[in-house]
Amino acid sequence: MLIGIVGKPNCGKSTFFKAMTLAKTEPGDYPFVTIKPNHGIGFIRVECADKEFKTQCNPREGFCLHNTRFVPVELLDVAGLVPGAHEGKGMGNQFLNDLNQADALIHVIDCSGSTNEKGEQVGAGSYDPENDVLFLEEELDQWYLGILKKGWEKFARQVQQEHRDIARSLAKQISGLGVTEDLSKDTITELKLNKETPAS
Secondary structure, three states: EEEEEOOOOOHHHHHHHHHHHOOOOOOOOOOOOOOOOOOEEEEEEEEEEHHOOOOOOOOOOOEOOOOOOEEEEEEEEEEOOOOOOOHHHHHHHHHHHHOOOEEEEEEOOOOOOOOOOOOOEEEOOOOEOOHHHHHHHHHHHHHHHHHHHHOHHHHHHHHHHHHHHHHHHHHHHOEEEEEOOOHHHHHHOOOOOOOOOOOO
């Protein structure tokens, strides 16, 4: 599993990444310390079943120590996202594309309210951290929408003209986002969309 660490600049993403992975990164108290993504491995500790069997397990991945299993998880630390990242602001498209490979995201937020939306220092409590949650949701939504819109009209015409199965075609069109045929079918059903023709 690959987990992406996201948030605005200068909110503690690289510090969190370094603590989780012990990787050699250079956190700093200013925006855009991280430019290229950092990869590292962190471990989740879980109780191991070997205790029940009175034996020492030897896992293929990670390790086991005193009946505690250390399960490896790959982490990806990308540069901070700023408002308008989906439009390319602050090299946003590059960072969003780096996140595309992640299976899940951890959003790091400066809850002290001492950095604004650009990651610049402001007085503690003068910035509302809730804005960061809303901003990230908006940026990700707009980024996904931009991906969907690329070539959509051509795709919609082909599906209509060739009478293709829409769920299968849609899953193939956006498979790079991890969309499967089952997910495509479920979404079409849940949103009560036309199963015969994609909207243009």
